[in-house]
Amino acid sequence: MxxxxxxxxxxxxxxxxxxxxxxxxxxxxxxxxxxxxxxxxxxxxxxxxxxxxxxxxxxxxxxxxxxxxxxxxxxxxxxxxxxxxxxxxxxxxxxxxxxxxxxxxxxxxxxxxxxxxxxxxxxxxxxxxxxxxxxxxxxxxxxxxxxxxxxxxxxxxxxxxxxxxxxxxxxxxxxxxxxxxxxxxxVPGKAAGKWRWRLPVAGANRDYELELDQRFQKISGSLKVDGRVAALQDARLTGEEISFAAVLDIGGTRLRHGFSGRIFGHEITGKVRVSNGPAVSNARWEAARTELREPQHASAPVRSPWQ
Ligand SMILES: C[S@@+](CC[C@H](N)C(=O)[O-])C[C@H]1O[C@@H](n2cnc3c(N)ncnc32)[C@H](O)[C@@H]1O
CATH class of the missing domain: 3.40.50.150 (Vaccinia Virus protein VP39)
Known part of the structure; x- marks a missing residue:
């Protein structure tokens, strides 16, 4: 350059x-x-x-x-x-x-x-x-x-x-x-890997599985509930603050989930907003990491004296 x-x-x-x-x-x-x-x-x-x-x-x-x-x-x-x-x-x-x-x-x-x-x-x-x-x-x-x-x-x-x-x-x-x-x-936190949690939604406790890929602060992935999978929308990672949304059919209802929280090691705590049109419910959200992956930070094209 x-x-x-x-x-x-x-x-x-x-x-x-x-x-x-x-x-x-x-x-x-x-x-x-x-x-x-x-x-x-x-x-x-x-x-x-x-x-x-x-x-x-x-x-x-x-x-x-x-x-x-x-x-x-x-x-x-x-x-x-x-x-x-x-x-x-x-x-x-x-x-x-x-x-x-x-x-x-x-x-x-x-x-x-x-x-x-x-x-x-x-x-x-x-x-x-x-x-x-x-x-x-x-x-x-x-x-x-x-x-x-x-x-x-x-x-x-x-x-x-x-x-x-x-x-x-x-x-x-x-x-x-x-x-x-x-x-x-x-500087981004480590979000990559698989995460699990349980939430009471549409009259039953549901198991959620989140799969996250990470390259620097850019995150993407999918959310799985009851065998259905949705791509994440608006996924953001700022330091250890994480947020994303996903729309999933649960119990016959199309539900938008908006998650936001903070990563503490292998846990995330925060809140979730589940909505179907004007019907909105808010809950606490606690996730545990079940698989850790290293974020993909492409290696720099020059050797560092620190390496
Ligand atoms: C472009 S100047 C910036 C000075 C100041 N930070 C500013 O913005 O006004 C870069 C400075 O880095 C210092 N420098 C260059 N290589 C260095 C190194 N390996 N370790 C510590 N300082 C270094 C130079 O002596 C120089 O003063």
Whole structure:
């Protein structure tokens, strides 16, 4: 992929000198060069992730620290950033102190590949597209379901974003049009497999069997009751929140079922709304997993140092 960040590699030396004053040009570590995210884009990244005081934000490749410092100062969060360039780390810690958030925004000289990201509730990055693909398996494996990821300018290949937007980026040091893209994902929980539960419907207890396939946050499958099978409609997985609908003939009546709930390991608890025209009944829904399948996360086309 053509990348303004990569073509920026050469001119970042000049940018780094500008940003760091007397400090020598940024080095090429074989991956992402130092280019700042414009402040309005930083704000938008933190807004799309709905960052708040309960969040712990980690920025992979933190540069002058602007994302974590903004998360702390403007959004009340805490967190840390890592960067290979120790001069940038020194600068970021100095800027955090100047902003009065040194207790909540900390920066370490560390390779992002050696960084434990488990604590994050929000993870941010402005890295090269191929680096995004290299970190993707680690993010999917080590971030908690429900963790939000925001990336400036680059997507994560065939992992579709949950949201994306484009905005003006005045002062952006790379690219021709001074525009930026923001991509947003929620780390999906594990829904794939078979699930069972029993519900009193149309005058009898009925056994339900749900079969779910999963690729990233996309789920699909079927629901079986009394030997009848229906394809799922409107199936959604956001972190561990799951919802889907199915229309089934039960006891001679066409019933629409709308399920919503939360996955806790091998259990789902939530509610179901069963309707036939204006006749509606609501009930508690508790499902147990009878067969676990690994979600199909297509492997990235590049090898990760984490693998
Ligand atoms: C495009 S800059 C983004 C800076 C900042 N996050 C922002 O958005 O303004 C990417 C940063 O990643 C750092 N970096 C590159 N490879 C890294 C690695 N393997 N581990 C840690 N930091 C790295 C670079 O030094 C650079 O500061």
């Amino acid at each position: 053509r990348s303004p960040l990569r073509s920026a590699l050469r001119c970042t030396a000049a940018l780094a000198v500008f940003a760091l004053g007397a400090v020598a040009p940024a080095q090429d570590y074989g991956d992402t060069p130092y280019v700042q995210t414009p402040q309005n884009v930083v704000d938008k990244m933190l807004e799309i992730a709905k960052v708040g005081p309960r969040d712990y934000v980690i920025d992979l490749g933190s540069g002058d620290g602007r994302i974590i410092i903004t998360a702390a100062k403007k959004f009340g969060a805490r967190g840390f950033g890592v960067d290979l360039d120790k001069r940038l780390v020194t600068l970021a810690n100095r800027l955090a102190a100047r902003a009065g958030v040194a207790d909540r925004a900390v920066f370490y000289t560390r390779d992002l590949y050696d960084t434990d990201v488990n604590r994050a509730t929000v993870l941010t990055m402005y890295l090269l597209p191929e680096v995004n693909l290299m970190v993707r398996p680690k993010l999917l494996a080590s971030l908690k379901p429900g963790t939000r990821i925001v990336s400036h300018d680059y997507d994560m290949g065939d992992w579709p974003p949950d949201a994306q937007l484009e905005l003006d980026a005045p002062g952006k040091p790379v690219g021709r049009d001074q525009r930026s893209k923001v991509f947003y994902w929620v």
